[in-house]
Amino acid sequence: MVPALQLHMSKTAMRASQKDFESALSQVKRLKDPGNEVKLKLYALYKQATEGPCNTPKPGVFDLINKAKWDAWNALGSLPKETARQNYVDLVSGLSSSSDSSSQVKPEADRKQPGYETLVVTSEDSITKIMMNRPAKKNAITIQMYNEIMLALKAASKDDSAITVLTGNGDYYSSGNDLSNFTDIPPEGIEEKAKSSAILLRDFVDCFIDFPKPLIAVVNGPAVGISVTILGLFDTVYASSRATFHTPFSHLGQSPEGCSSYTFPKIMGPAKAAEMLIFGKKLTAAEACAQGLVTEVFPDSTFQKEVWTRLKAYSKLPPNAMRISKQVIRNREKEKLRAINAEESRALQERWLSDECTNAVMNFLTRKAKL
Numbered sequence: 001m002v003p004a005l006q007l008h009m010s011k012t013a014m015r016a017s018q019k020d021f022e023s024a025l026s027q028v029k030r031l032k033d034p035g036n037e038v039k040l041k042l043y044a045l046y047k048q049a050t051e052g053p054c055n056t057p058k059p060g061v062f063d064l065i066n067k068a069k070w071d072a073w074n075a076l077g078s079l080p081k082e083t084a085r086q087n088y089v090d091l092v093s094g095l096s097s098s099s100d101s102s103s104q105v106k107p108e109a110d111r112k113q114p115g116y117e118t119l120v121v122t123s124e125d126s127i128t129k130i131m132m133n134r135p136a137k138k139n140a141i142t143i144q145m146y147n148e149i150m151l152a153l154k155a156a157s158k159d160d161s162a163i164t165v166l167t168g169n170g171d172y173y174s175s176g177n178d179l180s181n182f183t184d185i186p187p188e189g190i191e192e193k194a195k196s197s198a199i200l201l202r203d204f205v206d207c208f209i210d211f212p213k214p215l216i217a218v219v220n221g222p223a224v225g226i227s228v229t230i231l232g233l234f235d236t237v238y239a240s241s242r243a244t245f246h247t248p249f250s251h252l253g254q255s256p257e258g259c260s261s262y263t264f265p266k267i268m269g270p271a272k273a274a275e276m277l278i279f280g281k282k283l284t285a286a287e288a289c290a291q292g293l294v295t296e297v298f299p300d301s302t303f304q305k306e307v308w309t310r311l312k313a314y315s316k317l318p319p320n321a322m323r324i325s326k327q328v329i330r331n332r333e334k335e336k337l338r339a340i341n342a343e344e345s346r347a348l349q350e351r352w353l354s355d356e357c358t359n360a361v362m363n364f365l366t367r368k369a370k371l
């Protein structure tokens with residue numbers, strides 16, 4: 001290349017780069033967090049562009065952050081200031097366009113994972129959301145929904161999400177077991193029905209006991225029965241101020257499940273647990289929070305916004321560290337929880353054959369009783 005032309009081009013590039021550099025500096029503040037590796041690159045290019053090659057003393061090995069920054073800057077060697085500016089501008093421009101395209105939110109229907117009829121399952125921002133989707137039936141859990149929740153949890157345990165959320169569509173979180181599950185009696189008879197239901201219940205609860213990643217309940221409204229008891233197996237429970245927590249097992253001729261006979265006394269003390277599990281006392285969200293079943297209550301008007309902002313921030317934490325922390329906490333109790341689940345399921349198998357339970361279910365289904 002002719003030297004004069006080369007000089008002219010580099011001067012043009014330098015002028016353009018200087019102007020763009022200033023706008024890149026303000027643009028970078030508006031970007032989504034690009035992660036540590038990119039932040040180090042930006043830092044190094046900025047230092048090189050403004051101060052030239054790194055000639056400050058190397059920080060000590062224990063000064064991890066400053067050492068990483070120094071290493072990144074030093075790695076640029078004698079890269080000219082102008083080139084560093086240009087590279088900085090190019091990097092920010094690349095980050096801006098990818099963040100623009102990722103911020104174009106696709107409608108939920110487009111992001112929905114196929115294969116579920118009773119749930120809407122979506123994965124984005126490192127969060128897999130499993131939403132119970134029978135709002136007209138208050139998200140009562142049918143046999144199909146138990147099976148789909150188990151499938152969705154198994155898939156979420158293997159996908160690349162960092163955290164998993166269970167929530168409900170509509171005004172209820174869930175009204176618990178769909179009482180019409182008891183009406184579909186197979187030709188083998190009622191004993192067989194009770195036996196297969198106990199196996200389903202045990203498998204369902206085991207999925208929550210064994211779930212390997214942080215599991216969060218976003219309790220958008222009232223919760224009844226098994227949708228309340230399994231909350232003791234979640235890592236975090238966020239509730240709308242409109243939510244209530246009701247376990248009317250005695251009213252239904254039934255007994256507690258979801259490991260609540262163990263987790264509830266442990267969480268809230270035996271006296272408060274007995275009032276819920278034996279006498280069916282319904283708790284408000286504030287009461288459930290005071291008793292430790294709920295992590296935090298948010299005003300209903302801002303519930304979704306506040307909770308999802310929080311969860312998006314948590315989902316950016318290192319996923320392996322979160323998974324290991326959960327496992328360290330859970331592993332200590334896993335065998336115990338599995339044994340309790342098996343025992344509760346056996347007790348319920350008996351209960352479902354009792355007159356007390358049959359009458360309560362018939363009363364609901366013939367609309368003689370509601371909670």
Ligand SMILES: CCCC/C=C/CC(=O)SCCNC(=O)CCNC(=O)[C@H](O)C(C)(C)COP(=O)(O)OP(=O)(O)OC[C@H]1O[C@@H](n2cnc3c(N)ncnc32)[C@H](O)[C@@H]1OP(=O)(O)O
Nearest residue numbers: 136137138140175176177178179180197201225226370371
């Ligand atoms: C494998 C087996 C495991 C078993 C373990 C689990 C134990 C439990 O979960 S016990 C808890 C069982 N749940 C209940 O007892 C709740 C029963 N439902 C009610 O009392 C009321 O529906 C409720 C207070 C939740 C809401 O009342 P409303 O606001 O007045 O609404 P509706 O009653 O009109 O409900 C609308 C619609 O939904 C149907 N529905 C609601 N919940 C259930 C349910 N759990 N099972 C079956 N159906 C339910 C209700 O019948 C209405 O249907 P339609 O009349 O066809 O509109």
